[in-house]
Structure formats: C-alpha cells, structure tokens
Amino acid sequence: MTPQDRFEAIYDAYYPAIHQYAARRTGSADDTADVISETFLTAFDALPERDREVLALACWEGLTSEQIAKVVECTAIAARTRLHRARKRLAARLERPELSTISVGEA
Secondary structure (H helix, E strand, C coil), X not given: XXXXXXXXXXXXXXXXXXXXXHXXXXXXXHHHHHHHHHHHHHHXXXXXXXXXXXXXXXXXXXXXXXXXXHHHCCCHHHHHHHHHHHHHHHHHHHHXXXXXXXXXXXX
C-alpha cells in the first residue's frame, strides 16, 4: 500500500460522517463540499510541521519512504515511522474535532 493509498484510506474512513453532518447543517452541495475540504485542511494544518512535511511529500509529491528520508535527512525506517505517526495524528484530529480549530460556523 502506497502512502497515497493510506491517506485515501483515512479520507475514505472519515468522509461519510463528515459529509452527512455537513449536508444536514448546510443543505447545499457546494457548502457541504467546502466544509469537507475545510475540515481536512484544518486537521492537516493543525499537525506539527514535521508531520505536514512528510504527509505532503508522501501524499501529494508521491515520494517513497526512501526518497522522503533523503529530503528530511533521516533513515528510511525513520521516515516510515514519521509517516505512520503523522497519519495517526491526522486521523485523531478528524476523530476529535476539538483537537483542531475548525467549527461548523467558521467553515
């Protein structure tokens, strides 16, 4: 499973609940999409810089653990560990919204 697949798994796991809640609250497909995007972005932005860095390199740049290790100057094992922990922190922020800064009224 690639880093992108793992991020998609987190997205897929939390998307239905966020969508259902946002759709009930907004009543608009466009507003619902905005709330979903803002929720994931806010959770991502609330992570420590080093977590955002490895997630961005893996998920959006498509780098392997070995390539990430070279960029962040660590071992491949350390890069994999950092990715794993960053994904867990992202999932925790999506699970418990109070860990991040978004509220539905702000989205």
